[in-house]
Amino acid sequence: MNPKKTFPKGGVHPEENKLSSDKPIITIPIPKQVIIPLGQCLGAPAEAIVKKGDEVKVGQLIGTAKGFISANVHSSVSGKVSKVDEVMDHTGYRKPAVFIDVEGDEWLEGIDSSDNLVREITLSREEIIERVKSHGIVGMGGATFPTSVKLSIPKDKKAEFVIINAAECEPYLTCDNRLLLEKPYEFLIGVKILMKAVDAPKAMIGIETNKIDAAELLDKIIKGDEYYHGIEVQPLQTKYPQGGEKQLIKACTGREVPSGKLPIETGCVVVNVASTYAIYEAVQKNKPLISRVVTVTGKSVKNPSNFLVRIGTSSTVLIEAVGGLPENTTNIINGGPMMGKSVSVNDFPVIKGTSGILLMTDNEAQPRKVGNCLRCGKCIHVCPMGLEPFLLCRLSKNNMFEETEAERIMDCIECGSCEFTCPANIPLLDYIRYGKSKTGQLIRSRNQK
Amino acid sequence: MNNYTISGSPHVHGGESTKKIMYSVIIALMPAFLFSIYYFGFDAVRVTLISVAACVMVEWLIQKFLIKGQCTISDGSAIITGILLAFNLPSNIPAWMIIIGSIVAIGIGKMSFGGLGNNPFNPALVGRVFMLISFPKAMTTWPTPQPLFSNALTDAVTGPTLLGHIKEGLAQGISAQDLIIYENIKDFIYSGSLGEIGSIAIIIGGLFLIIRKVIDWQTPVTIIATVGIVATACWLIDPVQFVHPMVHIFGGGLMLGAFFMATDMATSPMTMKGKIIFSLGIGALTIIIRLWGAYPEGMSFAILIMNAFVPLINKVCKPTRFGNTVKQ
Amino acid sequence: MNDILLYSLIVLGVLGGILAVILYIVAQKFKVEENPLIDEVESNLSGANCGGCGFAGCRAFAEACVKSAADKNSLAGLNCTSSDMTKVAAILGLTVTAEEPKIAVVRCNGTCENAPKKTHYEGADICAFAHTLFAGGSGCPNACLGLGDCVKKCAFDAIHVDPELGIAVVDEDKCVGCGTCTKACPRGIIEIRPKGKNNRRIYVNCVNIEKGAITTKNCKVGCIGCQKCLKECPFEAIEMRGTLAYINPDKCKQCRKCVDVCPRGSIMAVNFPPRKPKEVKEEVNNESKQ
Structure with a gap:
C-alpha cells in the first residue's frame, strides 16, 4: 500500500465513535408499506408515472427524472400503489411521494436478484452511463447528486483518475466500511465499471486508516488478481473532512480544484462507495437503486447496527430494530453528526441519501450557549478551504453579501469544522449557510442582468 | 410531542470552550505567581488579590448596571486581566492605585469596547500604561525583594530593576560589561514587577499553554528571537555600549509579554502569517525602546502599538485560500 | 517668551487665512449644482x-x-x-390626495398556546435559515418562526417578537406600512393592508395552505378552508386561495359576519367595540395580541 496521505490545510478530529463497525449488515425484512418520495436527489423531483391502484413490481420505474439534474425513482417493493400523495420528510415539510402496499416480493423481469458475481463488463461506455442514469443512481454519501451527470465528461476534458470516496470521515457512520468488508469483489468490479465509463486508466480508493482492515482486504484482492489492474488503495490519515470531494482529490493526487470549478478540472471523478456498489448492481445485474445500507447508531442506542434497507422503509422500523428509541433522545439526525440534518418528525422514509440515522442525547450534542467571539482564530485554523468563518459569519449577520462574495463564501463546503471547534459555540455555519444562499441569489440576479 | 432539538449541522462539538481556555491561562500563570510570592513575600499575594478582585468587581458592576447584559465574569477573563495587571506592578504599590488601574483596565480597556473579544488593546496593559503615566514615581520604585525563608540581603528599601539599572549606568558612562559583571557577582537579586522576575516560571506556564494548544509557539519564539537577534548584533558590534543579549531576553517583562500578552486572542491577528508579522513588530519595537528609548522597558508599549495594527494585519494577511494555487 | 507667543499666533493666523481662501476656492470650483x-x-x-x-x-x-x-x-x-x-x-407645487394609511399585518396566530411547539430550534436567530431546516416548531410550514427577520429590518421599531406568544407582533402606532418586513419574511406571512376606518380591520389571520386535516393537527386557529365565511359574506369580499380564505380589504364592509361563522376563530377583527357581552373577553384578547 501507498504511504498515508492527507489534505494539508485545516481539518479537525472529532471523536470517531464508530460503534457499529464490527456489526455485519443485517437485511431488514420488507415492511408492509413503503413510502417512496419522488424528490430523492439534488435538483428537481421526479414525476410520478403510476397512480392509485397500479400494480408495481420490484425495480419498476415509478417516477421519471424531470430536467438535467434529476434522477429516476424505482419501486423498491412489489405491490399496489395505495396513493400518490405528500409525505413529511425529515424536515417536516410535505413532499410528493408514492405509497405502496406490499404484496409478496416479485421482481421485474430482467433483473438478476441473485448473489452471483458477474465479472465480465459487457456494456459499452455510453451504455454504462445510460444505465446509471436510467437506474436512478445518485451520490449516496448524502449530497444525492445524480451520478450520471458526474460521469458524463465534457468533450474538452479528460478523466485521469477515478477516486472512490471510502474515507467515511463522518463519525459514527460505518455503512461504507461494512459494504467494503462484505462486498469487496462487487465493489471492485464497480470501480472497474467506473474506470471504463469515464475512460480513466487509474482508480484510487481513498480510505481512512481507522478502517485499516477494509483497506488491507481490498489491497490483498487487487494484488492477487490481474483483473483489477489500475486500482490502487490509498490509505489516508483519519481527519475530518477527508471525504470532502476537494479535500479527497488534494489528499490522493495533490491537485487542487480551482475555486468555483468542478473536480473534472483536475482530471478526477469522485464517486462514493455505496454508489459504486449500486453502479455494479445496475450495470452487471440490471438492478435499479432500490436499497441501501443505513447505519443506525448512537451512544445510548442498545444495539447500533448496519442495515440493508429497501428505499422507502419507515425510519421507525430501523429504530425499532436497534432496540427502540432511547428515552432521553433529544436529537435525531439524518446522516452523520458533522453534516447530517436534524429530524423534526417521528417518522420519515429512508431515501437514497440516508446514510445513517443517529440518535443523540443532550450531553452528546453540541452545547448551544453562545458567547462572544474571542477572535482566537481557531475557525480559520481548521477551515479546510482557507476561509475566515468568523468574518463570513459577521458579514452575513450584517447582510453584507457583496463582501461575503469577495471573501469567497461560495467556496465553503459546509463541513462544520469551524463550528465544531469554536470555543464560544457561535453557530458559525448557520450564518454562513444563510450568507451563502443570499450571496448565491445576488450572483444569480446579477448574471441574469 | 417529541420535543427534539432542531439545529443546523454540525451536531457535535470539539469540547473547547472560552472557560476552558481562560482557566488554562490562569493555571499557566500559577508558577510565576508562586515564584513571585517566594520572591516578594506576601506583598505579591496582596497586590494580586486586590487586582483580581477589583477587575472582577468592575466587570460585574459594569455588566450589571451599565450594559445590563448577561453576566460573564465566570468565564475567567477578568481574573486573567487582574493577574496580568498585578504582574506588571511593583509589590509595594498602594491598594488604591491598583484599584484605579483595574478600573481603567476593565472599564476602558475592555468593557467600553463591548467586553470580551471586542477590545482592540490588551486590557491589562492599558491599565498598566495608564498607571505608569499617572503614577510614574510609584510605578518605577521597586522594593527590595524579601525572599521567603531567607534573610534580607540588604537594608535598602528600594532596589532597581536589572534593565533600569543598566539604562542608568549606561547614561552615566559606565561600560556595559562592568555593569553586568560587577552587579551580578555582588548580589544576584534585582527587583522588578511581580511577573518580571521569574522568567523560568513563565516559560513553564507558557509551555503548558503551547502543549494545551491555547497559544501557538510561533508568537513567543518570534518575539524572543527578534529581541535576541537585534540585541546580539548590537552586543557584537559594541559590547561597551550594549549589554549581553541574555540580559534582554531574560530581563524585564519580555517573557511575560511574549507568552501571555502578545498571545492574547482578542488582540492578536488571526492567521499565522499575521501573527508572525505582529510578533516581529513587537520584538523590534521592544528592543528599539530598550536600547534607544527613554524607558528601560519597552514590552508593554510595543504590544500596545502592535495591537493597534491588528485590524490592518488581519485585513492584509488572509489565509491561503484552497484552490488558489491554480491560476485561473 | 513673548516672542514665541507672538510668533506662533502670527504663523497660525496666516496659515488659517491661506487655508480658508483655498477652501473657499475649492468649494466654489467643485460646487455641485443641486435643486x-x-x-x-x-x-x-x-x-x-x-x-x-x-x-x-x-x-x-x-x-x-x-x-x-x-x-x-x-x-x-x-x-x-x-x-x-x-x-x-x-x-413641488402639486396636489395629491393623501393615500389611505397602511399597516403591516402578521397573518399568523400560531402562538405557543394555539400551536404548541413539538420541536425546538437552536441556532442562529435567522428565520430565513431556520425555514430551510424544518417546517417549524408546531409543524405548520407557514407559521411564524418567531426569530425576528422582520424585527431586524424594521426601520421604525414597529414590529417585535412577543416572547410569550412566540410570534411577531406589529406596533400599530409606530408602523407606517413601508413593507420592508413583508420582504424580510421568508414565509410571506406579513401583508400590508389598509389601516381601515377608525383603525378597524378584518382579516384572515393565517396563511396556511395545507389541507384542513393537517392544519387541525398543528394549530388550533389555522384556516382549514371550510368556506363558511365565503358563503356568509354579503359583499363577495372573501376569495379562496387554495384552501385558504382571503378577505379583500377593498370590498370588505366590516360587517363582521365572517368572524362569527368561522369555526376556527381564524378571522380576526381588530379594534372593534365589543358587540355581545359573551365576546368581550375574546375581543380584548385579540386586541392585546395585535
Missing part, C-alpha cells in the same frame, strides 16, 4: 431610509420626486408611507 427643492423635500421625509418606496434611501426618493414633478408634472407611482405626501406635493 434646493431636493433638500426641502428630503427635510419633509421621515429620514428612516427604510427603502419601502423602492429607492435607495430618502435622498434618492426626494430626487426622484423632484425629477418626476419637473418631467411629468405628477408624483404618480411615488409614495412614501412614512411621510406626509401632501406636504411633499405642496413643495
Whole structure:
C-alpha cells in the first residue's frame, strides 16, 4: 500500500465513535408499506408515472427524472400503489411521494436478484452511463447528486483518475466500511465499471486508516488478481473532512480544484462507495437503486447496527430494530453528526441519501450557549478551504453579501469544522449557510442582468 | 410531542470552550505567581488579590448596571486581566492605585469596547500604561525583594530593576560589561514587577499553554528571537555600549509579554502569517525602546502599538485560500 | 517668551487665512449644482431610509420626486408611507390626495398556546435559515418562526417578537406600512393592508395552505378552508386561495359576519367595540395580541 496521505490545510478530529463497525449488515425484512418520495436527489423531483391502484413490481420505474439534474425513482417493493400523495420528510415539510402496499416480493423481469458475481463488463461506455442514469443512481454519501451527470465528461476534458470516496470521515457512520468488508469483489468490479465509463486508466480508493482492515482486504484482492489492474488503495490519515470531494482529490493526487470549478478540472471523478456498489448492481445485474445500507447508531442506542434497507422503509422500523428509541433522545439526525440534518418528525422514509440515522442525547450534542467571539482564530485554523468563518459569519449577520462574495463564501463546503471547534459555540455555519444562499441569489440576479 | 432539538449541522462539538481556555491561562500563570510570592513575600499575594478582585468587581458592576447584559465574569477573563495587571506592578504599590488601574483596565480597556473579544488593546496593559503615566514615581520604585525563608540581603528599601539599572549606568558612562559583571557577582537579586522576575516560571506556564494548544509557539519564539537577534548584533558590534543579549531576553517583562500578552486572542491577528508579522513588530519595537528609548522597558508599549495594527494585519494577511494555487 | 507667543499666533493666523481662501476656492470650483427643492423635500421625509418606496434611501426618493414633478408634472407611482405626501406635493407645487394609511399585518396566530411547539430550534436567530431546516416548531410550514427577520429590518421599531406568544407582533402606532418586513419574511406571512376606518380591520389571520386535516393537527386557529365565511359574506369580499380564505380589504364592509361563522376563530377583527357581552373577553384578547 501507498504511504498515508492527507489534505494539508485545516481539518479537525472529532471523536470517531464508530460503534457499529464490527456489526455485519443485517437485511431488514420488507415492511408492509413503503413510502417512496419522488424528490430523492439534488435538483428537481421526479414525476410520478403510476397512480392509485397500479400494480408495481420490484425495480419498476415509478417516477421519471424531470430536467438535467434529476434522477429516476424505482419501486423498491412489489405491490399496489395505495396513493400518490405528500409525505413529511425529515424536515417536516410535505413532499410528493408514492405509497405502496406490499404484496409478496416479485421482481421485474430482467433483473438478476441473485448473489452471483458477474465479472465480465459487457456494456459499452455510453451504455454504462445510460444505465446509471436510467437506474436512478445518485451520490449516496448524502449530497444525492445524480451520478450520471458526474460521469458524463465534457468533450474538452479528460478523466485521469477515478477516486472512490471510502474515507467515511463522518463519525459514527460505518455503512461504507461494512459494504467494503462484505462486498469487496462487487465493489471492485464497480470501480472497474467506473474506470471504463469515464475512460480513466487509474482508480484510487481513498480510505481512512481507522478502517485499516477494509483497506488491507481490498489491497490483498487487487494484488492477487490481474483483473483489477489500475486500482490502487490509498490509505489516508483519519481527519475530518477527508471525504470532502476537494479535500479527497488534494489528499490522493495533490491537485487542487480551482475555486468555483468542478473536480473534472483536475482530471478526477469522485464517486462514493455505496454508489459504486449500486453502479455494479445496475450495470452487471440490471438492478435499479432500490436499497441501501443505513447505519443506525448512537451512544445510548442498545444495539447500533448496519442495515440493508429497501428505499422507502419507515425510519421507525430501523429504530425499532436497534432496540427502540432511547428515552432521553433529544436529537435525531439524518446522516452523520458533522453534516447530517436534524429530524423534526417521528417518522420519515429512508431515501437514497440516508446514510445513517443517529440518535443523540443532550450531553452528546453540541452545547448551544453562545458567547462572544474571542477572535482566537481557531475557525480559520481548521477551515479546510482557507476561509475566515468568523468574518463570513459577521458579514452575513450584517447582510453584507457583496463582501461575503469577495471573501469567497461560495467556496465553503459546509463541513462544520469551524463550528465544531469554536470555543464560544457561535453557530458559525448557520450564518454562513444563510450568507451563502443570499450571496448565491445576488450572483444569480446579477448574471441574469 | 417529541420535543427534539432542531439545529443546523454540525451536531457535535470539539469540547473547547472560552472557560476552558481562560482557566488554562490562569493555571499557566500559577508558577510565576508562586515564584513571585517566594520572591516578594506576601506583598505579591496582596497586590494580586486586590487586582483580581477589583477587575472582577468592575466587570460585574459594569455588566450589571451599565450594559445590563448577561453576566460573564465566570468565564475567567477578568481574573486573567487582574493577574496580568498585578504582574506588571511593583509589590509595594498602594491598594488604591491598583484599584484605579483595574478600573481603567476593565472599564476602558475592555468593557467600553463591548467586553470580551471586542477590545482592540490588551486590557491589562492599558491599565498598566495608564498607571505608569499617572503614577510614574510609584510605578518605577521597586522594593527590595524579601525572599521567603531567607534573610534580607540588604537594608535598602528600594532596589532597581536589572534593565533600569543598566539604562542608568549606561547614561552615566559606565561600560556595559562592568555593569553586568560587577552587579551580578555582588548580589544576584534585582527587583522588578511581580511577573518580571521569574522568567523560568513563565516559560513553564507558557509551555503548558503551547502543549494545551491555547497559544501557538510561533508568537513567543518570534518575539524572543527578534529581541535576541537585534540585541546580539548590537552586543557584537559594541559590547561597551550594549549589554549581553541574555540580559534582554531574560530581563524585564519580555517573557511575560511574549507568552501571555502578545498571545492574547482578542488582540492578536488571526492567521499565522499575521501573527508572525505582529510578533516581529513587537520584538523590534521592544528592543528599539530598550536600547534607544527613554524607558528601560519597552514590552508593554510595543504590544500596545502592535495591537493597534491588528485590524490592518488581519485585513492584509488572509489565509491561503484552497484552490488558489491554480491560476485561473 | 513673548516672542514665541507672538510668533506662533502670527504663523497660525496666516496659515488659517491661506487655508480658508483655498477652501473657499475649492468649494466654489467643485460646487455641485443641486435643486434646493431636493433638500426641502428630503427635510419633509421621515429620514428612516427604510427603502419601502423602492429607492435607495430618502435622498434618492426626494430626487426622484423632484425629477418626476419637473418631467411629468405628477408624483404618480411615488409614495412614501412614512411621510406626509401632501406636504411633499405642496413643495413641488402639486396636489395629491393623501393615500389611505397602511399597516403591516402578521397573518399568523400560531402562538405557543394555539400551536404548541413539538420541536425546538437552536441556532442562529435567522428565520430565513431556520425555514430551510424544518417546517417549524408546531409543524405548520407557514407559521411564524418567531426569530425576528422582520424585527431586524424594521426601520421604525414597529414590529417585535412577543416572547410569550412566540410570534411577531406589529406596533400599530409606530408602523407606517413601508413593507420592508413583508420582504424580510421568508414565509410571506406579513401583508400590508389598509389601516381601515377608525383603525378597524378584518382579516384572515393565517396563511396556511395545507389541507384542513393537517392544519387541525398543528394549530388550533389555522384556516382549514371550510368556506363558511365565503358563503356568509354579503359583499363577495372573501376569495379562496387554495384552501385558504382571503378577505379583500377593498370590498370588505366590516360587517363582521365572517368572524362569527368561522369555526376556527381564524378571522380576526381588530379594534372593534365589543358587540355581545359573551365576546368581550375574546375581543380584548385579540386586541392585546395585535
